[in-house]
Amino acid sequence: xxxxxxxxxxxxxxxxxxxxxxxxxxxxxxxxxxxxxxxxxxxxxxxxxxxxxxxxxxxxxxxxxxxxxxxxxxxxxxxxxxxxxxxxxxxxxxxxxxxxxxxxxxxxxxxxxxxxxxxxxxxxxxxxxxxxxxxxxxxxxxxxxxxxxxxxxxxxxxxxxxxxxxxxxxxxxxxxxxxxxxxxxxxxxxxxxxxxxxxxxxxxxxxxxxxxxxxxxxxxxxxxxxxxxxxxxxxxxxxxxxxxxxxxxxxxxxxxxxxxxxxxxxxxxxxxxxxxxxxxxxxxxxxxxxxxxxxxxxxxxxxxxxxxxxxxxxxxxxxxxxxxxxxxxxxxxxxxxxxxxxxxxxxxxxxxxxxxxxxxxxxxxxxxxxxxxxxxxxxxxxxxxxxxxxxxxxxxxxxxxxxxxxxxxxxxxxxxxxxxxxxxxxxxxxxxxxxxxxxxxxxxxxxxxxxxxxxxxxxxxxxxxxxxxxxxxxxxxxxxxxxxxxxxxxxxxxxxxxxxxxxxxxxxxx
Amino acid sequence: xxxxxxxxxxxxxxxxxxxxxxxxxxxxxxxxxxxxxxxxxxxxxxxxxxxxxxxxxxxxxxxxxxxxxxxxxxxxxxxxxxxxxxxxxxxxxxxxxxxxxxxxxxxxxxxxxxxxxxxxxxxxxxxxxxxxxxxxxxxxxxxxxxxxxxxxxxxxxxxxxxxxxxxxxxxxxxxxxxxxxxxxxxxxxxxxxxxxxxxxxxxxxxxxxxxxxxxxxxxxxxxxxxxxxxxxxxxxxxxxxxxxxxxxxxxxxxxxxxxxxxxxxxxxxxxxxxxxxxxxxxxxxxxxxxxxxxxxxxxxxxxxxxxxxxxxxxxxxxxxxxxxxxxxxxxxxxxxxxxxxxxxxxxxxxxxxxxxxxxxxxxx
Numbered sequence: 001x002x003x004x005x006x007x008x009x010x011x012x013x014x015x016x017x018x019x020x021x022x023x024x025x026x027x028x029x030x031x032x033x034x035x036x037x038x039x040x041x042x043x044x045x046x047x048x049x050x051x052x053x054x055x056x057x058x059x060x061x062x063x064x065x066x067x068x069x070x071x072x073x074x075x076x077x078x079x080x081x082x083x084x085x086x087x088x089x090x091x092x093x094x095x096x097x098x099x100x101x102x103x104x105x106x107x108x109x110x111x112x113x114x115x116x117x118x119x120x121x122x123x124x125x126x127x128x129x130x131x132x133x134x135x136x137x138x139x140x141x142x143x144x145x146x147x148x149x150x151x152x153x154x155x156x157x158x159x160x161x162x163x164x165x166x167x168x169x170x171x172x173x174x175x176x177x178x179x180x181x182x183x184x185x186x187x188x189x190x191x192x193x194x195x196x197x198x199x200x201x202x203x204x205x206x207x208x209x210x211x212x213x214x215x216x217x218x219x220x221x222x223x224x225x226x227x228x229x230x231x232x233x234x235x236x237x238x239x240x241x242x243x244x245x246x247x248x249x250x251x252x253x254x255x256x257x258x259x260x261x262x263x264x265x266x267x268x269x270x271x272x273x274x275x276x277x278x279x280x281x282x283x284x285x286x287x288x289x290x291x292x293x294x295x296x297x298x299x300x301x302x303x304x305x306x307x308x309x310x311x312x313x314x315x316x317x318x319x320x321x322x323x324x325x326x327x328x329x330x331x332x333x334x335x336x337x338x339x340x341x342x343x344x345x346x347x348x349x350x351x352x353x354x355x356x357x358x359x360x361x362x363x364x365x366x367x368x369x370x371x372x373x374x375x376x377x378x379x380x381x382x383x384x385x386x387x388x389x390x391x392x393x394x395x396x397x398x399x400x401x402x403x404x405x406x407x408x409x410x411x412x413x414x415x416x417x418x419x420x421x422x423x424x425x426x427x428x429x430x431x432x433x434x435x436x437x438x439x440x441x442x443x444x445x446x447x448x449x450x451x452x453x454x455x456x457x458x459x460x461x462x463x464x465x466x467x468x469x470x471x472x473x474x475x476x477x478x479x480x481x482x483x484x485x486x487x488x489x490x491x492x493x494x495x496x497x498x499x500x501x502x503x504x505x506x507x508x509x510x
Numbered sequence: 511x512x513x514x515x516x517x518x519x520x521x522x523x524x525x526x527x528x529x530x531x532x533x534x535x536x537x538x539x540x541x542x543x544x545x546x547x548x549x550x551x552x553x554x555x556x557x558x559x560x561x562x563x564x565x566x567x568x569x570x571x572x573x574x575x576x577x578x579x580x581x582x583x584x585x586x587x588x589x590x591x592x593x594x595x596x597x598x599x600x601x602x603x604x605x606x607x608x609x610x611x612x613x614x615x616x617x618x619x620x621x622x623x624x625x626x627x628x629x630x631x632x633x634x635x636x637x638x639x640x641x642x643x644x645x646x647x648x649x650x651x652x653x654x655x656x657x658x659x660x661x662x663x664x665x666x667x668x669x670x671x672x673x674x675x676x677x678x679x680x681x682x683x684x685x686x687x688x689x690x691x692x693x694x695x696x697x698x699x700x701x702x703x704x705x706x707x708x709x710x711x712x713x714x715x716x717x718x719x720x721x722x723x724x725x726x727x728x729x730x731x732x733x734x735x736x737x738x739x740x741x742x743x744x745x746x747x748x749x750x751x752x753x754x755x756x757x758x759x760x761x762x763x764x765x766x767x768x769x770x771x772x773x774x775x776x777x778x779x780x781x782x783x784x785x786x787x788x789x790x791x792x793x794x795x796x797x798x799x800x801x802x803x804x805x806x807x808x809x810x811x812x813x814x815x816x817x818x819x820x821x822x823x824x825x826x827x828x829x830x831x832x833x834x835x836x837x838x839x840x841x842x843x844x845x846x847x848x849x850x851x852x853x854x855x856x857x858x859x860x861x862x863x864x865x866x867x868x869x870x871x872x873x874x
Binding site for chain 1: 724727728732733736739742743745746747748749750
């Protein structure tokens, strides 16, 4: 793949990316969330068309317009979330869409035989007759892989294949991958976990912000170097830190809080955290390590299984979202389109979404239209929201203006604690900067700001302190001004002996 | 004056092609209906004229159209209130029957003979009966997560069969037929147009329409509407979803119950099996076509009432089965829904770029 560029609106997801896969290698594609890994591979798999660049497969310049084209070229992709039909058998799932599955009679036993052969050849243990719904996640993944092999592909793309596997399943997967490359297949392995890269790949290409940082041989690199490549140095000019003071009072405290995720797995594991007045505390981490759960637990949207949350001296552990808000919480969720706002509502309606019952905005029965209008007009002018009017549905606004509407509402609460989750995700630089300014203003006014963000640069720029979250636990808390990016990168990758290896590295330098 | 400036004086809605699509779709339904009639060797012109005359040709016809509108409007509003909260209440028919029972119980009691108070109590109890019956699926849903589509559909049969049981047993008036005793005269809705069956219930239906219109401007209405629009956001903003669902069902069932009470007090004057020819089911179509807006629901309810009344006269004078009216209703539904898809497609084309961006942003 040469000079691949793809833009979604104003966001450049891949910028002049070169990527090369050799026959018979496992090539890891490493990068943070939003670095453009999956986008790049989706181009190779024919899901997106790049605006520029060319794809050369086995020496031939080609254009891949659909997954079908990719399949013909021998390229298959196993997605992070499997595309299987649970009530059907393994064989049925594998042959669906193929010639074998057309016509009146399907030669199941021939297909089953071929599947058994494949599974023996690559050590992918599976019974072709089992119903897919009865399989464990790791086994379902095997079905996906066999599905690709069945179609005689020789290039296999795996998108974060270990994200849902147990350590044992992961081990089995890695040995399968090794045996597959020995038989001449080539594998692209998308991941953000350093350990996996070191363990399984031959070469690794690191993406950051849609650009290639570099391609190196795995044997000639180490986790620290990769972490540095992946995370990078802060590029934005640092906003002066206020000098956080350790004697300002704690305004939000989480004590050994445990909570389930949507799949009922204990996802926050005895997490403890302290947020002080007048500071911005950044929560850094790779996506899916409990960030959403953390925010929701604080906001009362997710049940606390164990532990306690204390806001401004009062326990909010078992309170309703409304009560917690009334005690002084403002919360800007990451999903501004589906949680923070109601898209078909107007700006005026969205602005009173959390305060429709306030005496100011409603009488005994009816809402006060005039007050709504006044509030909306004030917010539009104060936050410089670009809109044709306060009564247009917000779905006609741009992402930056949507976020401003949301911020306007939450900040108008005069909160004691402000939780923001990925506050600038998907926004352009101007809007991002504006949001950052607002957060700093709040901090300077004495609000405790908890900023959960996938963008480490953002945290290093704006936050006074930062904590790294990994698998539902806080790995470490540190002052931003003396934070070490390499060290943070290792912590984010779950390198538990990070402290040790840092010392070790220091000694190596000597 | 140029055409452009003339056009710009017309309100924007009137200039928009999309405003007219539903009407065009409904007309197409009649065209297809004509083809069906023609294929059975019926004079299409005569059939449609008869239909029109049956509805508007006499004062009695007009009265009947309005009487049916009362039932369709109240049940249509009932369903649309529920739909606005994204609660799929398909049980308006059952709630109507329970409301009819509530009204009857007042009407045949001693209180039913007290002038003035009786009418009020008939309406109150039919509302309450409908409400309470609708709260059954609502409680099942919020307590145990029972899907309300299934429970409301099934509870229709429970209500209808329960009424049958009462009419064959405890509530049966002396005589051969499974009828309830007649309600007292003080419990009857007065006829307001002599020579027709049009009764004062029409005012209640109009009041309900206005009431629903203003419901969405109240505090609780805002909460219900928000839960329907996006319950994630509503919960996040501190709204009480359980409370909203319960209140929604209570209002919805109450409105359907009123329709039942008015059938007893205004039309039949006693309770019978099959007192409703499926108003509560047609109401679902009406709510969909009226897009849950009270004015829209009123227009569609009136239109469907014309269809029903007209088709009865088609049956009487031309022996065209009344099933044809149902066919027409179904055709109208299909065509209008397809028309709405067309509108969505038009909208998408207009805002295509922005939507595209948003989706891609989400996909990331």
